[in-house]
Amino acid sequence: xxxxxxxxxxxDGLTKDFSGTRAADAVRLDVPRGSLTGLVGxxxxxxxxxxxxxxxxxxxxxxxxxxxxxxxWSDPTRAKAMLGVLPDGLALPERLTGAELLxxxxxxxxxxxxxxxxxxxELLRILELxxxxxxGVLVIEYSTGMRKKIGLATALLHAPKxxxxxxxxxxxxxxxxxxxxRILLRFVNDGGSVVISSHVMSLVENVCDRVAIIADGQVRxxxxxxxxxxxxTLEDVFVALVGERPxxxxxxxxxxx
Amino acid sequence: MVGxxxxxxxxxxxxxxxxxxxxxxxxxxxxxxxxxxxxxxxxPPARADVLTLILAVWFVGWVVGPILSSGASVLRxxxxxxxxxxxxxxxxxxxxxxxxxxxxxxxxxxxxxxxAYAVLVGPLWTVLVAVLxxxxxxxFVVAVSRAVYAVLxxxMRTNVxxxxxxxxxxxxxxxxxxxxxxxxxMVSAFPVFLERGFGGDVAGVVxxxxxxxxxxxxxxxxAVGDFAAxxxxxxxxxxxxxxxxxxxxxxxxxxxxNRTARRRRVPLGSRVLDRPRRLPASPFGAVLGxxxxxxxxxxxxxxxxxxxxxxxxxxxVYVMIAGVxxxxxLGALGVAFLVGLGAANLYGxxxxxxxxxxxxxxxxxxxxxxxxxxxxLLLVFGSVAFGLLAVLSLVGGVFxxxxxxxxxxxxxxxxxxxxxVLTSVLGATPGVDPHRRVNPTDAGENxxxxxxxxxxxxxxxxxxxxxxxxxxxxxxxxxxxVATLVVALLNGGVVGWVLGRLAVHRLTHHxxxxxxxxxxxGVHTGVGTRRGVLxxxxxxxxxxxxxTRAAAP
Numbered sequence: 001x002x003x004x005x006x007x008x009x010x011x012d013g014l015t016k017d018f019s020g021t022r023a024a025d026a027v028r029l030d031v032p033r034g035s036l037t038g039l040v041g042x043x044x045x046x047x048x049x050x051x052x053x054x055x056x057x058x059x060x061x062x063x064x065x066x067x068x069x070x071x072x073w074s075d076p077t078r079a080k081a082m083l084g085v086l087p088d089g090l091a092l093p094e095r096l097t098g099a100e101l102l103x104x105x106x107x108x109x110x111x112x113x114x115x116x117x118x119x120x121x122e123l124l125r126i127l128e129l130x131x132x133x134x135x136g137v138l139v140i141e142y143s144t145g146m147r148k149k150i151g152l153a154t155a156l157l158h159a160p161k162x163x164x165x166x167x168x169x170x171x172x173x174x175x176x177x178x179x180x181x182r183i184l185l186r187f188v189n190d191g192g193s194v195v196i197s198s199h200v201m202s203l204v205e206n207v208c209d210r211v212a213i214i215a216d217g218q219v220r221x222x223x224x225x226x227x228x229x230x231x232x233t234l235e236d237v238f239v240a241l242v243g244e245r246p247x248x249x250x251x252x253x254x255x256x257x
Numbered sequence: 258m259v260g261x262x263x264x265x266x267x268x269x270x271x272x273x274x275x276x277x278x279x280x281x282x283x284x285x286x287x288x289x290x291x292x293x294x295x296x297x298x299x300x301p302p303a304r305a306d307v308l309t310l311i312l313a314v315w316f317v318g319w320v321v322g323p324i325l326s327s328g329a330s331v332l333r334x335x336x337x338x339x340x341x342x343x344x345x346x347x348x349x350x351x352x353x354x355x356x357x358x359x360x361x362x363x364x365x366x367x368x369x370x371x372x373a374y375a376v377l378v379g380p381l382w383t384v385l386v387a388v389l390x391x392x393x394x395x396x397f398v399v400a401v402s403r404a405v406y407a408v409l410x411x412x413m414r415t416n417v418x419x420x421x422x423x424x425x426x427x428x429x430x431x432x433x434x435x436x437x438x439x440x441x442x443m444v445s446a447f448p449v450f451l452e453r454g455f456g457g458d459v460a461g462v463v464x465x466x467x468x469x470x471x472x473x474x475x476x477x478x479x480a481v482g483d484f485a486a487x488x489x490x491x492x493x494x495x496x497x498x499x500x501x502x503x504x505x506x507x508x509x510x511x512x513x514x515n516r517t518a519r520r521r522r523v524p525l526g527s528r529v530l531d532r533p534r535r536l537p538a539s540p541f542g543a544v545l546g547x548x549x550x551x552x553x554x555x556x557x558x559x560x561x562x563x564x565x566x567x568x569x570x571x572x573x574v575y576v577m578i579a580g581v582x583x584x585x586x587l588g589a590l591g592v593a594f595l596v597g598l599g600a601a602n603l604y605g606x607x608x609x610x611x612x613x614x615x616x617x618x619x620x621x622x623x624x625x626x627x628x629x630x631x632x633x634l635l636l637v638f639g640s641v642a643f644g645l646l647a648v649l650s651l652v653g654g655v656f657x658x659x660x661x662x663x664x665x666x667x668x669x670x671x672x673x674x675x676x677x678v679l680t681s682v683l684g685a686t687p688g689v690d691p692h693r694r695v696n697p698t699d700a701g702e703n704x705x706x707x708x709x710x711x712x713x714x715x716x717x718x719x720x721x722x723x724x725x726x727x728x729x730x731x732x733x734x735x736x737x738x739v740a741t742l743v744v745a746l747l748n749g750g751v752v753g754w755v756l757g758r759l760a761v762h763r764l765t766h767h768x769x770x771x772x773x774x775x776x777x778x779g780v781h782t783g784v785g786t787r788r789g790v791l792x793x794x795x796x797x798x799x800x801x802x803x804x805t806r807a808a809a810p
Contacts (some may be wrong), residue, residue: 002808018777057615057776059769077619085616089610090776093556094691097527100547107543108625109617122528133530136523138554140692154613205457 007163008033008193013063014053023049025217027043027062030160030194036188038204039197040234041214042242048088048166050214055085055164068164084160086151088167089196095141098129098150103137106229109158113234116157121154126179144171148205152180163194169203181207201235215242264352266332270358285363288315289485294366296374299451305462305473306454308374308526312394313469315364319402321429322360335695338511348506348792351575355399365395372471372750379480386479386487390472393494399466400501407508409572409697420563422697429799430771434568468497484799526550540622544629551636556699557606565592566641568577573649580764585653586662589646593666596638596673597710603630603681604775605701608691611772629762630757631674631753640672642666646777660738664745668721673747673757680706682767683791684798705801709794717752719744763791774799 009031011072016024024046031037041047052058054065056072058077065072070079091103099120106116124130127149132142139150148171155163163184169177184194184207199206205225206209211234220241221228229237292311299307332354337347355361375387409422455461458707464470471494478487526546536542552558569588576584604611614626646666650659680703688694688701722742727733764771 003573055616056618057769058773065774080616085612087612091610091691092613093607093610095525095551096547099527099529100527100550103529104547105541105613107538108622110619110621111538112507113538117530136527167760190571209756215544215557241734 006032006069007066008035008244009054009195010066011050011054011063011166012065014050014060014065015062016053018049018057018059019151023244024053024060026248027053027214027217027219029212029219029222034188034191035195035210036184036208037176037210037212038085038208039195039214039239040201040204041197043215043240046217047214049217051164051166051197052087053196055083056080057085063244074205081158082161084149084155084158086148086155086162086168088170092139092151092154095138097133097136098124098142098153099133101150102153105154106157106191110245113156119157119177120153126151128179129153143213145173145176148172149176156183161192163192165194165196167198168196169198169200176235185225188212201233201238205229205234213238213241258342258355259350261333262350266354269332273348282359282363285359286366289363289367289435293373296370297377300453301377303450303452303454303467304374305477306464308370308452309461309464309467309470309473310686312368312473313464313467315367315722316398316401316469318358319364319398320405321425322402323388328348330490333695334336334511335693336511344510345506345512352400352403353503354506356396361395361399365391365399365791368394368472371476374473375476375480378769379476383476385473385480386491389474390491390494393464393491393498394472397494397498397501400498400505403439403559404505404508406696409507416491418562423563424559424567426560426564426697427542427569427571430564430595431571432593433573437586439788444714447530471497523553524550539624540625541629541632542579544626545632548633549636551607552633557608557693557694557697560697562637562641563594565595565638566645568592568595569642570650571646571693573652574588577653582598584692585649586646588649589642590637590662590666590669592642592645593669594714596634596670597676597680597714598707600630600634600673600677601640601683601706601710602686602688602701602703603677604771605681605686605688605703608688609772609776610691611685611775614764615768620765623765623768624761627678627682627757627764631678631757634674635670639670642670643781659731661729663739664728664741665721665725666705667742667745667749668752670736671746671751672714672756673753673754674766675753675760676710676717678760679763680710680754680798682763684709684772684801685774686699686798686802687778703798703801705798718748722749732744758792763795767795774802778802 006235007030011027011029014024014027015022027046027050029037029039029050038052039047049058052062053060054072056065059073062166064074065079067079067082070082072079072083082115092102102120102123103113103116105211106120107113121130124133129146132146140149142150148168152168155165168180170179184196188194188209196204196208208225209220210224211228213220213228221237225234228234292308294305294317295311296308297614332351334347334351355358371386371387371391371394375383409418409425414618459701467761471490475490475494476489476492478484495760527671534542536546552562569590569592571588572591573585575589576582576587614623640686641661643666646659650656683707684703686701686703686706721741721744724737728737728741
């Protein structure tokens with residue numbers, strides 16, 4: 001089997017220095033077709049930086065990424081057409097309503113207006129943003145969770161082959177999280193591939209079939225969930241890999257006084 | 258707490274480039290020396306008028322300085338929202354922190370010229386009155402400055418407020434363009450002014466009654482032994498200072514209400530799911546629709562348009578005062594001139610939303626983004642400029658200059674739209690995140706980009722101006738007006754197209770780098786590899802951004 005067939009998304013030695021600090025150090029990861037891969041790691045481990053380089057938002061010092069065999073950095077147009085991206089905490093065209101934003105986004109990407117309209121209505125309904133749309137609420141007025149959901153809708157709208165989602169479950173309520181999980185599982189069952197980053201181990205264990213642990217800018221461990229856990233829990237493996245500062249008896253003793 | 262705030266302020270300012278701080282201090286000290294020189298050199302009958310005028314200039318400087326200089330204030334009240342502090346204490350602390358700085362220091366140094374004045378006009382002990390008056394005046398000026406800045410911040414949440422802010426910007430910009438109509442006679446008359454003062458002019462009387470006149474009058478009154486009047490002036494100044502302090506303490510508190518003005522109906526044009534699409538179903542149409550909506554709905558964009566309108570209106574007023582009603586249409590020209598400046602940081606104004614263009618990267622999409630933005634600028638500023646030209650010409654009642662003015666407006670619109678997108682790409686400067694914006698200057702500005710934009714606009718419309726001037730002032734053949742309009746269309750069209758093309762080219766090849774400037778400010782993005790002219794301009798703009806971020810007022 002060639003790489004194009006088996007590997008949907010490959011991070012190939014992505015390296016980035018920020019003012020002398022190595023944020024990502026030759027990050028390598030293969031995301032097989034039809035898999036849901038969770039990227040976990042402590043704060044500042046390089047998850048967001050690696051994903052930003054992998055989707056073409058941040059130019060790596062070295063290394064590259066491939067979407068179904070197409071190089072993101074040497075053939076960006078073709079590679080990016082297959083990618084759906086949800087970055088964390090970035091602005092959107094803030095003064096549009098949800099439907100206006102999706103319409104703009106779909107037509108900008110060259111989609112048929114009638115398709116855009118149908119998908120927009122469906123996405124807003126499924127993600128429960130339709131009521132806000134009725135009231136004409138602008139994106140700048142959305143809550144954090146609503147922003148996450150409209151961002152997700154923009155990532156899905158053009159029916160990409162690979163979804164790269166940075167902290168997709170953060171600030172999303174439990175009901176919407178179930179909807180989101182259903183969407184992702186269906187997407188994967190239909191042959192799509194997903195990478196999500198998260199801090200929450202239980203969530204990754206629940207949703208993903210593969211996992212990669214990243215620390216100090218390097219992928220320390222990756223494989224199927226069962227391989228990585230190796231009979232233990234993901235949290236224990238994670239702590240064993242990343243290390244934990246031993247707790248002291250008198251630690252923060254003042255806190256509950 | 259005041260001590261902590263002051264320390265925090267100094268800690269932040271320590272990261273300012275040293276050169277810039279020294280330059281600011283040098284200018285301040287020079288202004289203080291000029292104040293002393295004015296008080297001492299002026300002839301005895303003019304001395305009070307001269308000093309009053311200089312004090313008034315200090316006052317105006319404090320009020321407009323923070324509004325004009327780009328960048329957000331050092332200590333924003335919002336930083337302290339969660340601290341268990343009484344709002345009044347926080348406001349007082351923030352105000353007090355402003356007094357400990359170079360600005361307040363050199364102002365105090367300058368205003369203490371009142372001491373020299375007291376020595377010259379009265380017995381030695383009036384120096385005490387001068388010191389007290391100077392102290393009260395400095396408190397008044399600084400407090401008013403913070404209050405005005407905070408009011409403008411609060412203003413951005415309501416339409417009336419945006420309008421008020423726009424009037425101020427309009428007045429400032431029009432005065433920069435045409436203020437020489439008023440300033441020129443003053444400068445040439447300065448030696449006379451030092452001799453005679455206002456000589457009982459209305460201006461002198463008004464200034465004398467303004468707060469700038471109060472400390473001078475207090476010293477005068479004590480000098481001639483009129484203690485009641487002297488105390489009265491001091492009390493008035495003290496009262497005004499107390500009011501200003503109270504107002505700014507009240508205003509310098511964190512705002513925790515809604516981010517946007519309350520809406521009574523759904524936004525115009527938001528029924529995209531039920532209504533037929535009017536704009537072309539292409540990437541260009543998508544960008545055009547988004548940009549027009551943003552220009553109409555975003556208070557920071559709206560501020561640019563409305564400031565342009567008010568600049569035009571005030572320019573027309575200056576022209577009327579100068580007694581040339583056929584040129585009232587110059588106001589509309591002012592609007593068109595501001596296209597390239599008001600829209601010089603479109604990508605920065607959008608916050609980090611440029612990521613969308615990066616992940617949708619495609620030659621057609623990038624081209625559509627630049628051209629769509631240009632077209633929206635032409636529609637928005639064009640309709641305003643021509644609407645204003647019609648209204649102002651009707652008000653002026655003389656129509657001889659309409660055709661040359663219309664020609665220059667056409668050229669300015671085209672050239673400005675090109676300059677706007679090119680500087681937006683080259684000088685992309687991050688502001689405060691869109692949903693955290695409070696103050697009018699929070700959207701981010703790049704003074705290097707603005708300078709270049711202004712001068713380039715002037716140079717690039719010169720072919721049209723070269724035709725318009727003879728058309729306006731000389732006897733020309735019958736075909737000349739039409740030829741002028743054709744030249745204007747070509748001038749605006751070609752320059753707008755070429756600069757837009759450059760912007761497309763630049764963005765296509767530096768898309769992730771341009772995004773990085775907005776997403777990771779301060780981290781060197783490698784945009785300025787300094788090979789070509791555009792690289793150098795981009796690198797200059799990036800350096801300027803770094804400096805501005807470090808040196809907020």
